Amino acid sequence: MIRYAEVALNIPFKDSDTLSYEIPETMKSIERGCRVDVGMKGRKLQGLVVDIHSNMPKYKTYPITKLIDKTPVVNEEQIELAYWMKDFYLTSLGECLQKMIPTGKKTKAFFPQIPSDPELLKLNDEQKQAFEKIKNGFGKEETHLLYGITGSGKTEVYIHLLFEILTKTNRSAILLVPEISLTVQTLSRLEQIFGNSLAMIHSMLKVSERYNNYLKLLSGEKRIVVGTRSAVFAPVKNLGLIIMDEEHDHSYKEHSSPRYHARQIAQRRANINSCPVVLGSATPSVEAFHFAKTGKIFLHTLRKRAKEAKLPEIKIITNKKGTVISDELVYQIKKRLDKKEQVVLLLNRRGYSPLIYDKTKKEFLGCPKCSSNLCYHKTGKMICHLCGFQEKMNRLKENDNLELLGSGTQKLEEYILEKFPNVRLERLDQDAASKREIIPEIIKKLLNEEIDILTGTQMIAKGLDASKVTLVGVVNATIGLGLPDFRASERVFSLLTQVSGRAGRGKLEGEVFIESSTEDHPILELAKTQNYEKFFHEEILVRKNLFLPPFSRIIRLVTRSPNEEKSKLAITELERLLKEELKQNPLENTILLGPVECPFYKIDTYYRNHLLFKTLQISKLKELIKLVLEKFKPHSSVYLEIDVDPLDLV
Numbered sequence: 275m276i277r278y279a280e281v282a283l284n285i286p287f288k289d290s291d292t293l294s295y296e297i298p299e300t301m302k303s304i305e306r307g308c309r310v311d312v313g314m315k316g317r318k319l320q321g322l323v324v325d326i327h328s329n330m331p332k333y334k335t336y337p338i339t340k341l342i343d344k345t346p347v348v349n350e351e352q353i354e355l356a357y358w359m360k361d362f363y364l365t366s367l368g369e370c371l372q373k374m375i376p377t378g379k380k381t382k383a384f385f386p387q388i389p390s391d392p393e394l395l396k397l398n399d400e401q402k403q404a405f406e407k408i409k410n411g412f413g414k415e416e417t418h419l420l421y422g423i424t425g426s427g428k429t430e431v432y433i434h435l436l437f438e439i440l441t442k443t444n445r446s447a448i449l450l451v452p453e454i455s456l457t458v459q460t461l462s463r464l465e466q467i468f469g470n471s472l473a474m475i476h477s478m479l480k481v482s483e484r485y486n487n488y489l490k491l492l493s494g495e496k497r498i499v500v501g502t503r504s505a506v507f508a509p510v511k512n513l514g515l516i517i518m519d520e521e522h523d524h525s526y527k528e529h530s531s532p533r534y535h536a537r538q539i540a541q542r543r544a545n546i547n548s549c550p551v552v553l554g555s556a557t558p559s560v561e562a563f564h565f566a567k568t569g570k571i572f573l574h575t576l577r578k579r580a581k582e583a584k585l586p587e588i589k590i591i592t593n594k595k596g597t598v599i600s601d602e603l604v605y606q607i608k609k610r611l612d613k614k615e616q617v618v619l620l621l622n623r624r625g626y627s628p629l630i631y632d633k634t635k636k637e638f639l640g641c642p643k644c645s646s647n648l649c650y651h652k653t654g655k656m657i658c659h660l661c662g663f664q665e666k667m668n669r670l671k672e673n674d675n676l677e678l679l680g681s682g683t684q685k686l687e688e689y690i691l692e693k694f695p696n697v698r699l700e701r702l703d704q705d706a707a708s709k710r711e712i713i714p715e716i717i718k719k720l721l722n723e724e725i726d727i728l729t730g731t732q733m734i735a736k737g738l739d740a741s742k743v744t745l746v747g748v749v750n751a752t753i754g755l756g757l758p759d760f761r762a763s764e765r766v767f768s769l770l771t772q773v774s775g776r777a778g779r780g781k782l783e784g785e786v787f788i789e790s791s792t793e794d795h796p797i798l799e800l801a802k803t804q805n806y807e808k809f810f811h812e813e814i815l816v817r818k819n820l821f822l823p824p825f826s827r828i829i830r831l832v833t834r835s836p837n838e839e840k841s842k843l844a845i846t847e848l849e850r851l852l853k854e855e856l857k858q859n860p861l862e863n864t865i866l867l868g869p870v871e872c873p874f875y876k877i878d879t880y881y882r883n884h885l886l887f888k889t890l891q892i893s894k895l896k897e898l899i900k901l902v903l904e905k906f907k908p909h910s911s912v913y914l915e916i917d918v919d920p921l922d923l924v
């Protein structure tokens with residue numbers, strides 16, 4: 275009798291979840307959860323076996339070409355999770371399973387050693403209260419929001435919770451951190467405390483190392499995992515706790531299909547395993563705080579800094595002179611340098627000049643592949659930050675019709691070195707950190723007081739705990755507010771709060787100067803008060819009035835194609851099908867917006883159009899979209915992107 279494997283293919287396949295393939299005699303050992311190579315219409319594809327049976331299918335079947343794994347690489351819980359995910363995110367089963375197994379580019383192996391004290395600290399009263407409440411929730415499906423100001427010692431609460439799980443229970447725990455920026459300090463501390471019990475899954479490890487750690491979790495050899503977004507899928511046995519540090523961070527959202535959010539996966543796993551989820555942040559997402567305020571999740575507040583330190587004072591200054599930074603900020607930097615203290619300067623824009631103006635044509639130079647401007651870099655290249663397009667800029671020398679406008683981190687660095695020729699400065703942005711080992715090297719230098727000024731983009735805003743930093747300056751603070759994106763103010767408020775939190779963490783008092791060209795943007799006023807709750811109360815009203823999350827759910831559908839017309843035709847056809855379906859099965863409290871061109875209309879030669887649903891009937895709407903997708907047959911050059919609960923709409 276022939277045996278068959280049900281294989282979930284790693285393609286956006288919508289007709290069925292799996293296809294049956296024959297199991298050859300040589301592959302008798304095959305199990306649920308193993309990866310295989312199979313052929314489909316002449317293509318070689320990878321898939322994952324989710325079932326084995328002897329029921330002959332109605333279609334002609336082929337044998338599996340290759341068995342990749344000797345033993346399963348995903349467990350039963352992950353398979354169950356994938357079935358849930360594909361419906362939740364309207365994608366294929368195979369794509370969901372694929373996201374759970376670590377892959378990636380080969381990187382050099384290194385993990386920085388940053389010294390710290392391997393002792394557990396004694397929790398203060400606020401920390402202890404939160405710790406006890408969460409601990410009492412072990413074994414129950416509960417969500418806790420640990421809302422604590424920067425430096426209040428949230429990390430220490432996580433450490434105590436993980437320690438409790440490890441030493442007092444036989445369960446496992448996952449700690450999620452935002453994409454590696456300066457969180458290496460936290461990672462080092464965790465490694466020193468948990469040593470061999472800890473498995474890390476993040477991009478500073480070699481692919482093979484990451485994969486080995488994954489297998490050790492699968493086999494139950496390790497029980498504590500710390501990692502970035504995809505670590506939420508870690509195949510631990512007997513999951514007992516999931517912690518998400520900096521819960522509001524956008525790196526928790528995946529950018530390719532399935533576009534999952536780690537928070538949603540965490541909550542699903544908590545449901546499957548009956549265990550708590552802890553969300554931590556100084557600036558929670560508006561959604562999380564809303565749910566805490568309305569009693570749907572538990573709220574724990576840490577209002578004091580852990581080490582007797584006060585929050586720094588924040589001052590807003592305007593720079594109307596057009597210099598890279600104001601004279602006032604230059605003066606403040608000098609004051610701190612004279613006292614041998616350290617300075618952090620944030621400018622959330624990399625490169626030298628973000629705009630190159632053509633005076634003859636009276637326009638900015640744009641990327642030939644995108645609807646965006648080219649940015650001038652110190653290397654003499656003009657680079658598109660959306661698609662990576664590069665071109666050498668000879669044109670500047672050839673005619674002086676081109677003018678560089680605005681400043682990025684490279685220009686800021688140059689300006690500071692001009693003002694303070696002997697200062698020891700390091701810059702940390704995507705360009706400087708193209709080699710990842712740069713990041714821990716720079717942190718070490720900062721901690722060892724071998725540099726005076728650290729400057730960079732949002733990479734420097736998180737995690738850093740350096741007690742000699744007493745001045746934080748933010749240059750051009752309103753960057754990002756111009757985007758047609760309903761989360762823009764949330765993002766800027768959180769960035770300003772996070773970076774301000776780097777100042778005055780030790781015995782020395784800190785001070786923050788936030789600089790912009792316009793003085794009275796409401797977000798700056800709010801950032802100045804450092805009052806998240808005030809920000810929240812204003813923001814939640816806006817969300818309510820505009821029927822935005824958390825008062826509605828959003829599904830976004832994007833068509834993209836190198837063929838401008840086909841992309842438009844496809845979105846129009848999609849709209850027609852959706853409206854037809856809605857006419858037959860009207861959905862209450864559901865609004866369809868668009869179709870229109872996306873704010874970034876062209877990215878990397880793809881023309882993009884989108885339409886949006888805002889709804890209170892997410893499940894019914896998903897069913898309806900699924901029906902429509904069966905009928906939707908766009909031109910072969912058109913891709914359809916589906917984003918359930920998108921973080922941005924650009």
Ligand code: ADP
Nearest residue numbers: 395396397398424425426427428429430580581
């Ligand atoms: P957060 O993550 O909330 O910004 P951290 O966890 O980084 O804050 O803590 C800030 C600083 O306070 C760190 O240097 C940490 O070692 C210290 N700290 C935290 N909790 C305690 C405690 N209970 N006693 C003494 N120091 C603490």
Ligand code: ZN
Nearest residue numbers: 641644658661
């Ligand atoms: Zn481009």
